[in-house]
Each structure stands twice: as C-alpha cells, then as structure tokens.
Amino acid sequence: MKRAAKNDACCWEAIERNTSWVLERAASATVVSSRIRIARNLSGFPFPHNMTFRQAVEAENEVWRAFLGFRSSGREIYMLEMNALSEMEKGFLCERHMVSREFTRSSMPCSVAIFPGEKISVMVNEEDHLRIQSFRPGERLEEALLDADRLDDHLSGQLSYAFSGRLGFLTSCPTNIGTGLRASVILHVPGLDVSGRGKEVMKEAGKQGVLVRGFYGEGSRSMGSFYQVSTRETTGKDEKEIIENLQVVVNLTVREESKALLLLSNSKEKMEMERSLKRRLRSSTLSSYAFFSLFSRLVLARKLGIAGFDTEKIGRFLHYALPNHMQLKAGRKMSPEERDEERGRMVRERLRRCIDV
Amino acid sequence: MIKQPCCLCGKESEVSVVVVRNGRKSLSRFCRECTGSDDFPGKVERISGRGSRRRTPEYCPACGYPYRDFREYRFLGCPECYSHFGKEVDRYLKRIHSSLFYKGKTPSRTDPDNLKKGKGLSLSRKPVEK
Numbered sequence: 001m002k003r004a005a006k007n008d009a010c011c012w013e014a015i016e017r018n019t020s021w022v023l024e025r026a027a028s029a030t031v032v033s034s035r036i037r038i039a040r041n042l043s044g045f046p047f048p049h050n051m052t053f054r055q056a057v058e059a060e061n062e063v064w065r066a067f068l069g070f071r072s073s074g075r076e077i078y079m080l081e082m083n084a085l086s087e088m089e090k091g092f093l094c095e096r097h098m099v100s101r102e103f104t105r106s107s108m109p110c111s112v113a114i115f116p117g118e119k120i121s122v123m124v125n126e127e128d129h130l131r132i133q134s135f136r137p138g139e140r141l142e143e144a145l146l147d148a149d150r151l152d153d154h155l156s157g158q159l160s161y162a163f164s165g166r167l168g169f170l171t172s173c174p175t176n177i178g179t180g181l182r183a184s185v186i187l188h189v190p191g192l193d194v195s196g197r198g199k200e201v202m203k204e205a206g207k208q209g210v211l212v213r214g215f216y217g218e219g220s221r222s223m224g225s226f227y228q229v230s231t232r233e234t235t236g237k238d239e240k241e242i243i244e245n246l247q248v249v250v251n252l253t254v255r256e257e258s259k260a261l262l263l264l265s266n267s268k269e270k271m272e273m274e275r276s277l278k279r280r281l282r283s284s285t286l287s288s289y290a291f292f293s294l295f296s297r298l299v300l301a302r303k304l305g306i307a308g309f310d311t312e313k314i315g316r317f318l319h320y321a322l323p324n325h326m327q328l329k330a331g332r333k334m335s336p337e338e339r340d341e342e343r344g345r346m347v348r349e350r351l352r353r354c355i356d357v
Numbered sequence: 358m359i360k361q362p363c364c365l366c367g368k369e370s371e372v373s374v375v376v377v378r379n380g381r382k383s384l385s386r387f388c389r390e391c392t393g394s395d396d397f398p399g400k401v402e403r404i405s406g407r408g409s410r411r412r413t414p415e416y417c418p419a420c421g422y423p424y425r426d427f428r429e430y431r432f433l434g435c436p437e438c439y440s441h442f443g444k445e446v447d448r449y450l451k452r453i454h455s456s457l458f459y460k461g462k463t464p465s466r467t468d469p470d471n472l473k474k475g476k477g478l479s480l481s482r483k484p485v486e487k
Contacts, residue, residue: 046420046435149462156464162436167450168459170436174450179461236456 012089015078018116022097022186023318024137027299028311030254031139032186032226035097036148036243039171039180040130040155041162047172048108048125056109056125063124066158067113070151074117081111088333091324094216097135099123101216118147127172128180130155139250141183141243149239168235178235183243185250186215190225190300191260192253194273201256202227205249209233215292224292225300229253265304273297274306274357281352285340291321294347298355308356317351362421363388364404364414374401386418417441 022033041047045059067077082090082103090104098121099112110125123131132155134148162170168178176182192198202212213228214220231246264270280294295318301307319325321343327334334342363370363386370386385404391397416423422434424442431449433439439446450457 041436043436046422047433049432050420050422050434153465161464163464164439165463166459167439167457168461169464170439173432174446175453177450177454178457178459181461233455235454236458236460238460239462241460 021135027315036144038132039128043162078114095322184230190296193225195260224296286343367416367421
C-alpha cells in the first residue's frame, strides 16, 4: 500500500499509467467501458454531509484501516487525501472518472483509494462513507461486479455497515437505498448521432428504466457521441437482475448503431464527411467539446472505411485533450484560450500524422 | 461517534430525564440551556407524550438532523434517521422506488438486531409493489 503525497511524482506517473480504463476502447468499441458503483455507510456515524470535521477524520481512519488487510492482485494500492491535492490533480482524477465532480469540491476530510490491479477506486466520505467504483473496458459489467463485490465483502468483514434486513444498505440519499448499486456504461454511437437518431434511441432507452446522462454522469454535458447510460432502480431486485436490465438496453443500442452504420455506408454523404473531416483536422483552435466531436467523426470515418488508423494510438489522444490532463502535462495552469490553441496544435502536428485519410 | 442531541434544540445534550407514564419509561435528553427555561416541565411533558401519539420528532434523536431538512433536501442525517423519521421516510421511499422488497446481498458483519425484519423501521413487512 502506498500513500501518495502531493508532489510524489512516481506515484502520479503510476496512477496515470494504470488508470486509463475508462477510455481505453474509445476509438474501437461501441460499448467503451462498464462501471459498477456501490454505496456503503458505517453504522454509528452520521452521513458525510452531516459529520463534524472530527467525525469525518475518524470515519476516514476506520475505512483506511479496513483497506490494510485486502489482498490486491496489483502490487500497490494508492491512497490520496483530496485536501492535499492541487486543483489540477483533483481535476485529473475527475477526468479519469476516479472521483466525482462533487467530491473534488468537498472541504471535509475525504480521500480516494485506487486499486490498479482490480481497476477499482474507492471514494471515502463522498455523499456516502464509501463509494466503491469498479471499471472494465468494454461491456463487462459482470466482471466489474465480481471485483467490487470481493472488496465489499472484505470491507464488510472489517467494518460495521449501516444495514437493515428490510431496506438493505442505508444511504444518505434514499434514492440509493437497498443494494446501493448503480451500474453504468459509456456508449459511443457516432453512427446514430450523424444519422440523426441518437436522441431518439437514447429517449427510448430512458423508457426501459435506465438513465441517460452526460459524459461525467449526473448534471454533465454529453461530449462528442459519448453517452453514459446507468441503472435507475437500486432495490426490489438483486444485483444481477439490476445489471441484466442495463445489458438489455445496451444490446438494443449496439444493434441500432450497427443499423445506422450500415445505412451510412450506403449513403452518398461519405464524400461530404471526408471533406468535413479534413477541414476539422486543420483547425487552429479546438475546445474540448469540439475535440470530442472531431474524435467521434474520426471513429465514424474509420468504421465507414473513409479513414484508417491504429485505434489504441488515437484513443490515447482523448485523455490528453482534457483540460486538467493538458495542464498537468504542461506542469502549469493554462487559460482556456491557451488550451484550445494547444489542442489545435496537437491535432495538426501529432494526431493528423497517425491518420490515413 | 454520534453525540446525543437535545430533544428541543438539537444542541449537544448534558441532562437525561426519565418520565414514567402508565408504567412505561421514556428517556429524553436535553442541553443545560433548555433545562433552565421557565416552561421546561411542560416541554418534557409534551415530549414524553409524543411516543404514544407517534409524532415525527423535529430532530433525529441520534444525530440531531432536523426533519425539516429532510423535507427540503431529501437527504437523511444518519442511518438512525430512517427509523426516527419512520412514516415520512416510508412514504417518500414508496414514491421514488417501484418496489421496496430487498433481495440483495447481506454484509458479513452487522448488528444482528438490524437484521431482524422491520426492526426499528416503520416499513410494512409486505413487499410494496406498485
């Protein structure tokens, strides 16, 4: 176990290297990644929003002690105290989906534990005392659930969870009561977006009992043709049944995306798409939203046979177009205009070279 | 750990008062300030009688979280709030969840009392299906 300090460069490098799970398949798959989130609370403590500073420290220490005995398949577990991090570092973790945006704004003692071996991050003292998040590239919700479950079982042997036989796990917000589980996937559907059916399909998905959200979950905007789809129900079903419902919606969306791609491949718009792509690749400045949009069009162009590239190589660009990744790499704070220029340069000088259009 | 709040103002309590009514004991906690107020005996009388009328407390006796905050923000203060604000939480849960029947996993270490069906919670035993 390694406790990372603010300027521990080695630790940050390792975290950066080992946490690209969420967007690993952004350039190749329709289902980019799967995530399981489990909410747990300690009995005998108020919920985090109602705790005193001292109670928050006590709860945090209790959780950290419980982590010690966990046998991780990775060599190290990284523990980061959020209040010891800079705004850029907090933003970096948020862009990697390791922590939520609300969590980065907390002034109370809170921390995140990262288990690279299991592809797990645990937020301590977020909305609930524990928010276990397990990630997998692609559509592998069951595997993600197994790993989250293993850590949860270990912790439940060390900690006294707030649990009721009738209601299940008790949470700070009653919407999460019961299993405390929310499963989500990031879908990349440029075919549906370009054919104008994206919103319609996502609206249909919403009717099947799932929530369609922006790229960073609740309250965030969608970026490019990326959507986050997550489960709504947390009780009345067991964990596997909750996941099954989401899998059905995901399969339907993947089928619709394939149909859209087939229609587009036979359309006469391909020439126009190629021209527009070449124009965008010459942009002098690009906001992160514009970059994500370009990225989605690139992936679509590859699927339609207009462009060719190594998906893994291109996928890596996506993280480094994000504001905090960019600033952390440059080692300084940059204004939005500077970042847009830098993004434009990255596209013209590096990304374009990797693409065969 | 959770400090017991005063039943009247929610501040940290220092005095415990036991009232015996019809052979039933009820324990309430108060801060020094409230015990010094003029109508304190009347307030104790009203509070000790609450149990029989099953009124929702203004504050959670375990963590001091105000009931009005639950109504306004829909968050609870501690795990105990679920039982102390029983009926109101129950009503809200029925509104936001299509079913309250719990089928998920059970933690390996927990207070055995909590596992007894319905212990400390006002929810009915029958699964609520809409």
